[in-house]
Amino acid sequence: MAARHLAVTVAGLRQLTPRIREYRLESIDGKALPAYAPGAHIEVHTGDAAAGPIVRHYSLLGGDAAHDDPRHSYRVAVQREDRAAGSAYIHQHFDLGTRLRVSAPINNFPLDRCDTHSLLIAGGIGITPIFSMARSLARRRRDFTLAYAGRSAEAMAYRAELESLCGPRLRLHVSGARDEGQLDLVELLAAQPDGSTAYVCGPAPMVAATQDAARQLGWAPERVRSELFGVGARGDEVAFEVELRRSGRVFRVGKGTSILDALTAARADVLWDCRRGECGLCPQRVIEVDGVIDHRDRYLSDEERAAGDTLCICVSRIRGQRLVLDA
Amino acid sequence: MQEVLEQVIAHPRTPLAEPAFEAGGFADHATPLIRNCWYVAGLSSEISRDIISRRLLGVDVALYRTLAGEPVAVRNRCPHRSFPLAKGRLEGDTLICGYHGMQFDPSGRCLNMPSMPVVPTNAQVRSFEVVERAPLVWIWMGDADKADPADIPDTHWLNDAGWKSVSGQFFMKSDYVSMHENLLDQTHFPFLHPGAIGTPEYARSKLKIRREGEVVIIDRALKNSPPPGVYAMPTGLTGQPVDRYSEARFQSPALHVAFAKIVDPKPAPGALSEFRFNITHIFTPETNGSIHYWWFNSRNFDLENKASDEFLHAASAKAYLEDVDALEWILEAVTNDVEQQFDLNFAPDKPGLLMRRVLHDRAAAEAGVTF
Numbered sequence: 001m002a003a004r005h006l007a008v009t010v011a012g013l014r015q016l017t018p019r020i021r022e023y024r025l026e027s028i029d030g031k032a033l034p035a036y037a038p039g040a041h042i043e044v045h046t047g048d049a050a051a052g053p054i055v056r057h058y059s060l061l062g063g064d065a066a067h068d069d070p071r072h073s074y075r076v077a078v079q080r081e082d083r084a085a086g087s088a089y090i091h092q093h094f095d096l097g098t099r100l101r102v103s104a105p106i107n108n109f110p111l112d113r114c115d116t117h118s119l120l121i122a123g124g125i126g127i128t129p130i131f132s133m134a135r136s137l138a139r140r141r142r143d144f145t146l147a148y149a150g151r152s153a154e155a156m157a158y159r160a161e162l163e164s165l166c167g168p169r170l171r172l173h174v175s176g177a178r179d180e181g182q183l184d185l186v187e188l189l190a191a192q193p194d195g196s197t198a199y200v201c202g203p204a205p206m207v208a209a210t211q212d213a214a215r216q217l218g219w220a221p222e223r224v225r226s227e228l229f230g231v232g233a234r235g236d237e238v239a240f241e242v243e244l245r246r247s248g249r250v251f252r253v254g255k256g257t258s259i260l261d262a263l264t265a266a267r268a269d270v271l272w273d274c275r276r277g278e279c280g281l282c283p284q285r286v287i288e289v290d291g292v293i294d295h296r297d298r299y300l301s302d303e304e305r306a307a308g309d310t311l312c313i314c315v316s317r318i319r320g321q322r323l324v325l326d327a
Numbered sequence: 328m329q330e331v332l333e334q335v336i337a338h339p340r341t342p343l344a345e346p347a348f349e350a351g352g353f354a355d356h357a358t359p360l361i362r363n364c365w366y367v368a369g370l371s372s373e374i375s376r377d378i379i380s381r382r383l384l385g386v387d388v389a390l391y392r393t394l395a396g397e398p399v400a401v402r403n404r405c406p407h408r409s410f411p412l413a414k415g416r417l418e419g420d421t422l423i424c425g426y427h428g429m430q431f432d433p434s435g436r437c438l439n440m441p442s443m444p445v446v447p448t449n450a451q452v453r454s455f456e457v458v459e460r461a462p463l464v465w466i467w468m469g470d471a472d473k474a475d476p477a478d479i480p481d482t483h484w485l486n487d488a489g490w491k492s493v494s495g496q497f498f499m500k501s502d503y504v505s506m507h508e509n510l511l512d513q514t515h516f517p518f519l520h521p522g523a524i525g526t527p528e529y530a531r532s533k534l535k536i537r538r539e540g541e542v543v544i545i546d547r548a549l550k551n552s553p554p555p556g557v558y559a560m561p562t563g564l565t566g567q568p569v570d571r572y573s574e575a576r577f578q579s580p581a582l583h584v585a586f587a588k589i590v591d592p593k594p595a596p597g598a599l600s601e602f603r604f605n606i607t608h609i610f611t612p613e614t615n616g617s618i619h620y621w622w623f624n625s626r627n628f629d630l631e632n633k634a635s636d637e638f639l640h641a642a643s644a645k646a647y648l649e650d651v652d653a654l655e656w657i658l659e660a661v662t663n664d665v666e667q668q669f670d671l672n673f674a675p676d677k678p679g680l681l682m683r684r685v686l687h688d689r690a691a692a693e694a695g696v697t698f
Contacts, residue, residue, distance in 0.1 A: 004669055005349070034667060104669045267350055267698055271680055273672040280674025299674070 005045065005101040006033060010094050011073065016157040020125060021091060022061075022077045024069070025102065032071035036060055036105035038132040039199075039227070042074060043103035043275065046090065052257045053265035055275065056086040057229070059128035059201075060105060062135050065161040074102070077157055079125035085256025108276070109199070109227035111136060117193045118144040121185075121210055123202020124151070129227055130201055131158055138165045145192065149173040149183045149202070185213035201227040241322045244268060245287050259313035259323070270313070270327065277315035284313055284325045291320015347690075350698040354686035356502035356615055356661060360384045361689050363469035365479045366581040366611040367621065368455075370496075371462045374398050378422070380413035382613045384468045388455065389413040393420045398464045399433040402453040407440075412452065422452075461486045463609070463621075469693075480582045484605045484625045491630040493640040494623040497647065501654035503580065503610040503618050504686060508679035509650050510583045510608055511545060511575060519653055520646045536678050541689065543577040543681045554589055557642045561626060561635040562589055562602045577682045580689075583608040603627045606643075616658055622647055 012024035027033050040060050047054035058076035063069045080091045094100075111118065111133045118137055122130035127148060137144045146166050150156035153174055162170050173183045189198065189210075198219075200210040207226045214224045237255045242262065244251075251262045260282055263270050272282040277297025286293070286309050295305045297312035304310060313325075347359060368374075368383060368390060378391040380403040387403035389412045401422065403411050410426035417423070421438060422431045428441040435454035440447055456467040456474040462485055467474035484490040499506075509515070513534070532549035550570045559565040570592060575585040585606040594600040607623040624639045672680060691698075 034669075104667075264351060269351075269684070271677060271684075279672060281672055281677060281680070283674075 004104060006104065008033075008074065008100060008102055010096055010098045010100075013094070013096065016077060017155050019155065020077055020079045020157045022075065022157075023094060024073055024075050025100075026073045028099065030072055033074060034104045035071075037107055038062060038111045038136045039109035039129045040105040040107040040132075041109075041129065041227075042076070042105055044076070044090075045101040045103075046093070047257075047261075047265070048093075051085065051089050052252075052254045053261040054086045054089055054256065055258070055261050056090070057106075057275075059109075059227075060132060061128055062132035065135075065164045074105075077125065077128050085254070089256075106274075109201070109225060111199065112197060113140075115197045116143065117196040118142065119189070119192050119196050119198040120144060120146040121183075121188070121198060121200040121202070121206075122146070122148045123200075123206040124149075124155070125157070126200075126202035126206075126227070126229065127156070127158055127162075128201075130199065131162070133199060134162065134165050143193075145169055145171065145188075147171045147173060147183060147188055149175055149206070151175055151177055185210050186216060189213050189217055189219065196223070198224045199226070200224065201229070204228055237317060238319060240291075240318055240320060243322060243324045244327045245324055246327060253317070258315060259317065263313065268327070272314055275314045277312045280312075282312055282314045283310045284327050285310055287324040287326050289318050289320055289323045291318050293318055293323075348687065348694065348696045348698075351684075352687045352691070353680060353683035354504050354690060355683070356504060356658060358504065358615075358687060358690050359694060360612050360615065361469075361580050361686065361693060363467075363473050363693060364580050365458075365465045365467055365474075367463050367609045367619075368398075368400055368457060368466035368611070369464050370621065371398075371459060371464055374464055376417060378413045378415070378417060380411060381619065383466065383611055383619075385614050386468060387411065388466070389422070390464075391417060391422070393433055397433070398457045398459050400455040400457045400466050401431065401433075401435050402455075404452070405429060406437075406450050406452055480578050480584075482582075482584075482607060484627075485607065485623055489630075490605070490625045490627050491636070492623045492625040493636050493643070494621065495640065495644050495647070496622070497618075497620045497651050498613075499618050499620055499651045499655060500616060501618060501651070501658045502616055503612045504683060505654050505657065506608075506610055506618060506620065506650070507577055507580075507583060507682050507686075508676075509654060510585070511543065511577055511678040511682055512675065513545075513547075513575075514675045519649050536681070538681050538685070541579070541685050543678055543685065545575045545678050547571075547573050551592075557639070557646075558587070558589055558602075558604065560638050561629065561632070562591075564589070564591060567591065577678075577685070580686060581610060583610075599628055616662065620647075620651075 007028045008025040009028050010023055011026040014022040016022050041057045042060060044056050044058055058078060061075040061077065069075050078087050078090050080087045109129055120130045120133055134146055146169055148156065148162065175181045198210060200207050207228055211224055239254050242251045242253055242259055251266055253259050253262045260272050273279045278299055280299040293308055293311050294317045295311060296315040299312055362384060366383060369381060373379060374390045374392055376392055378389055380387055380389045388400050389403040390400050392398055401412060403413050405412055405424045405426060407429055408426055410424055412422055412424055415423045415425040420433055430438040431452050432438055435452040437447055437450035456471060458465045458476050458479055460479060460482060463482060465479050485492055532547050535546040537544050551568045553566050554562065554564055554569055554571060570590040572588045573585060577583055587604040589602045591600050605625045609621040611619040613619055622643065624643045629635055
C-alpha cells in the first residue's frame with residue numbers, strides 16, 4: 001500500500017562536478033531493492049528537528065556506462081542548488097553510512113521501448129533520467145540522439161560516460177555562464193526522423209521551449225514527454241503556519257518543506273500518494289487564509305483553484321502567514 | 328520506521344523483517360486480523376443440534392445449540408489430543424469427544440473423562456462469547472474480557488415485520504480488506520457491473536466522504552434521474568425521474584451497510600412516495616486470504632411480492648459474484664506474483680484508504696504498536 005519505505009544506507013559517494021555529487025545507496029539488509037525501468041525516480045526522506053522533514057525526488061541512473069548497478073543498490077546524483085534547502089541539507093549531512101528511507105521506484109517518465117527514434121534532451125542535472133534512458137537505448141542498439149545542454153563543460157556530469165555510451169549520437173551544447181548560447185530546439189527537432197519521440201528533462205523554461213518547438217513544427221503533443229524537477233521549489237517560497245482547525249494543532253511549514261511533509265512528519269492523519277499534485281488524494285478544505293493560495297498542482301480544475309476553498313497540500317503553498325484547514 | 332532502524336543498528340546482520348505496521352500505514356491482505364471485534368459465526372438457521380464447524384480468524388470453531396436453543400461456540404479441538412469436537416456428538420447439552428469420550432459442558436468445562444477415575448481439573452476447551460441477534464449469531468474471538476454485546480452492530484431490519492429480505496452467501500478466496508474497499512468504491516460499477524447497478528448520471532453526482540471515529544461513511548444524493556435496473560423493477564419506477572439518496576457505511580471490520588432511499592416526487596394517487604432498501608454485507612475472515620460472506624437485500628415495501636424477491640435475489644447474486652470473481656483474481660495475483668508491486672492510489676480511492684487506515688491502526692493497537 002502507499003506508505004511503503006525502504007531502509008538504505010549511503011554506501012558510496014563521488015563528486016562529479018563542483019556542485020553535483022553522486023550517491024550510491026544500498027539496502028541495509030543486503031537484499032535486492034525493487035526493480036525499475038529507465039526514467040524512474042525515488043523519494044528520499046530525510047531531515048531533522050532543526051531543518052524539519054525533507055522529501056526530495058531523485059532519478060535513478062541505473063549504473064555507469066559499462067555496468068548495471070547491483071540489485072541491492074540505487075544510484076542518484078544531487079545538484080546543490082543555492083536557493084533550495086533540500087539539496088544543501090543532503091550535501092551537508094549525507095556521508096558514508098548515513099541511513100535514510102526511500103520510496104520504492106516511481107515512474108512518471110517511462111521510455112517507450114518501441115520508439116523508432118528517440119530524441120533525448122537534457123538540461124543540467126536533468127541528465128539523470130536521460131542517462132538511464134541512454135544506457136537502455138545503447139544496450140538495445142536502438143536509434144537515438146542525445147542533446148545535452150549545460151552552462152559549462154565542467155558543470156555537466158557524466159560527460160565521459162555519455163561519450164563512451166553514445167559516440168556520435170551525443171551532441172553536447174555549452175550555453176555559457178549566462179546562457180548566451182541557447183540550444184536551438186527547433187533546429188534539433190526538425191532534424192529528427194518522422195515519428196520520433198522526444199524526452200526532455202531540465203529547467204522549466206527548457207521543457208516549455210521544447211514543447212513550443214514541437215508545436216511550431218506540428219508534432220503531436222504526445223510525441224514530447226517531459227519530467228520536471230522540483231515541482232514544488234521555484235525559489236520564491238516563504239515560510240508560513242498551518243492550523244488544523246479540528247485538532248487545534250498548528251505547524252510551521254518552512255521554505256523548503258511542503259505542507260504535506262510538515263503534517264506527515266508530525267503524524268497528522270492525512271491522505272496522500274504521488275507528492276506531485278496529480279493523484280487528487282491530498283486536497284484539504286480551506287477554512288481561511290490570510291493571503292493568497294499559490295496553486296502548483298495539476299489535479300484541481302480552474303474553477304476549484306479560483307474558488308480557493310481547497311488546495312493540494314503536497315505541492316501548493318500560500319503567500320501569507322497562516323492557512324487554516326478543516327482537518 | 329525509527330524502531331526498525333534502531334533494531335538494525337543493534338544487530339547489523341539481522342535480516343530486515345517486513346514491518347507489519349508503520350505510521351500512516353494502510354491495511355492489506357497481510358495485515359494481522361483484528362480479533363477484538365464481533366463477527367458473525369453463522370446464520371441462526373445454520374446452527375442446530377447437529378454440530379457444525381467453521382474456521383473463523385484462523386481458529387476452528389464448533390457450533391451447536393443447547394436443548395433450550397441457546398447457541399454455543401467452542402474451539403473445535405479437544406484439549407487432550409486435538410480431535411475435532413464437531414465430529415463428536417451431543418448428549419443433552421454435553422459435548423462428547425469422538426476420540427476418548429471426554430465430556431464438556433457449554434462453558435467448556437470438562438465434566439468427565441471415561442478412562443480416568445477423577446475429572447481432570449486442567450481440561451477445558453476454550454469457549455467463545457456468542458450472542459444471537461436473529462438471523463445472525465455473533466461471536467467474539469478476541470480477549471474475552473473485552474466482549475461487550477453493546478458493541479454488536481445494529482441489523483434490526485433483518486428481523487423486522489416491516490422489512491422483507493432476500494439473501495445469499497459466498498465463501499471467497501479473497502481478503503476482507505479488499506471486499507470492504509470494493510463496497511466503498513462506486514467508480515467500478517459501469518465496468519465490473521455494466522447495466523445493473525448505477526447509471527451514467529451516478530457518476531455526475533457528488534460524493535461526500537467522512538470518517539466518524541472508526542466508521543467511514545459515503546453519502547450521495549442524485550435528484551431527478553431514473554433509478555437503475557436493480558431498483559426500477561421492484562419499485563415500478565422504470566424510466567421515471569426520482570430522487571435517490573444513499574449512505575454507505577463501513578461500520579466495523581465485520582459489517583458494511585448501504586442505506587438507499589428512493590423518493591418519487593409525483594406519486595400516483597394511493598401509491599408510495601418513498602422506498603427504502605438496506606443492503607447488508609457481512610464478512611467473517613476465515614484466514615487472511617479467505618472470507619465467509621453473507622449478504623442481505625432488505626426492502627420496506629411490497630413485502631409479499633415473490634417476483635420482486637426473485638428479481639432482487641438474482642440481480643444481487645449476479646453483481647456480487649462479479650465482485651467475488653474480481654477479488655479472487657486479484658488476490659491470486661498479489662500472493663503468487665514473484666515480483667512485488669506497489670499499487671497506485673488516486674482521488675477516488677479516498678473512502679477505501681480511510682477504511683484501510685482504520686483497520687491498520689486498529690490492528691496495530693491490538694499488536695501493541697504505537698506511533
